[in-house]
Amino acid sequence: MTRVDLKLRPAARHPVCVGVGFVAADIVEGRTEEFVAAGGSCGNVMAILAWLGWKSYPVARLGKDWAAGVIRKEFEVIGLERAFLSDEKAVQTAIVIQRFVEDKEGKRVHRFSLACPECGGWLPRFRASTLQQASEVTQSTIVPKVFYMDRCSPAALKLAAWARQNGALVVFEPSSVGDERQFQRAVDLCHILKFSHDRLGHLRDLREAQQPRIIVETLAEEGLRVRWRGHWSDLPAFTLPIFVDGAGAGDWTTAGLVHQLGTGAKVFETLQKPRLLSALRFGQALAAINCGYEGARGAMMAMTRDQLGKRLTTLASLSAEPLANGQETTVYESDIPTRLCATCVSDGRSTASGAKKRTAPR
Numbered sequence: 001m002t003r004v005d006l007k008l009r010p011a012a013r014h015p016v017c018v019g020v021g022f023v024a025a026d027i028v029e030g031r032t033e034e035f036v037a038a039g040g041s042c043g044n045v046m047a048i049l050a051w052l053g054w055k056s057y058p059v060a061r062l063g064k065d066w067a068a069g070v071i072r073k074e075f076e077v078i079g080l081e082r083a084f085l086s087d088e089k090a091v092q093t094a095i096v097i098q099r100f101v102e103d104k105e106g107k108r109v110h111r112f113s114l115a116c117p118e119c120g121g122w123l124p125r126f127r128a129s130t131l132q133q134a135s136e137v138t139q140s141t142i143v144p145k146v147f148y149m150d151r152c153s154p155a156a157l158k159l160a161a162w163a164r165q166n167g168a169l170v171v172f173e174p175s176s177v178g179d180e181r182q183f184q185r186a187v188d189l190c191h192i193l194k195f196s197h198d199r200l201g202h203l204r205d206l207r208e209a210q211q212p213r214i215i216v217e218t219l220a221e222e223g224l225r226v227r228w229r230g231h232w233s234d235l236p237a238f239t240l241p242i243f244v245d246g247a248g249a250g251d252w253t254t255a256g257l258v259h260q261l262g263t264g265a266k267v268f269e270t271l272q273k274p275r276l277l278s279a280l281r282f283g284q285a286l287a288a289i290n291c292g293y294e295g296a297r298g299a300m301m302a303m304t305r306d307q308l309g310k311r312l313t314t315l316a317s318l319s320a321e322p323l324a325n326g327q328e329t330t331v332y333e334s335d336i337p338t339r340l341c342a343t344c345v346s347d348g349r350s351t352a353s354g355a356k357k358r359t360a361p362r
Helices: 041-051 066-078 131-138 154-165 180-189 249-261 265-269 273-290 298-302 305-316 342-346
Strands: 016-020 024-029 034-039 055-059 095-102 108-113 146-149 169-172 192-196 214-218 224-228 231-235 331-333 356-358
Touching (some): 055 131, 131 154, 146 154, 154 180, 214 249, 224 273, 273 298, 273 305
Parallel strands (some): 016 055, 016 146, 146 169
Antiparallel strands (some): 024 034, 095 108, 214 224
């Protein structure tokens, strides 16, 4: 049996992670309140790593709008580096609405909406980073230990190749295929390929990709599967007495894996299966704890790092106590416009809902 080490250790010497991909403002319609937080897979992974002591550099296109202000302010509070976030008048920052519904078994599940609640039109969508942004990163002095991407684009592939050439551990976590040639190039460039069964499980060839050293297929409440040196292993999910929201579970799993293995591609010189499985269990534990709170990074809003460390210790003992919903949540006021899409904003009748914004305690 693999030894489970769930001790939370701060990142030593603030290693650098560069991430390119989906960064958005998440509006969460919770049980008792509506709140907004910086989100998107890339945004969440970068934020979690920064919270754990990494020097995180997200690369994304943001506008000069309300959603961009939400993201910038929260990233500043958490401590992310914002040098490679664009500030473009012609760009509308992506917005996602998270709602909760009950499935056939009566279980509370989340659903994401990209439709404006006011008029039904499309909310602002993801805009891929530009080659100019990629050049700004490659011409800088930063030396990443890890490179993360969740979307394929010429800029993302340029950065992945640059990062790999400079010894970084390259992680690719796609949610869809898109351009097939770009997708295949990303698979070939990455060391770690991670995807969910729900999204990409139908692509049998993905599990047989030869270039990634590690392939992780997440299976929601059933846990995950990992391929290491040609052999697959199953890791069940942790069980907790309270489940509130599964959003962001995959992002926490990824961040935990990176946090444990993120010494660059040189990790493969000494990596053995027990350490890999332990790193994945650490990521799963982080994800399990976050499932006790609303929002993709609810645990960050509800506890300090020290409190998270204690919760991990409890989980490791296999005697997890019930999680208190919203425990010690830090909030501050942030109006959410009721008119969010380009059509509604252009009619000049935008108002605000007076909802809250949550931010993480240090």
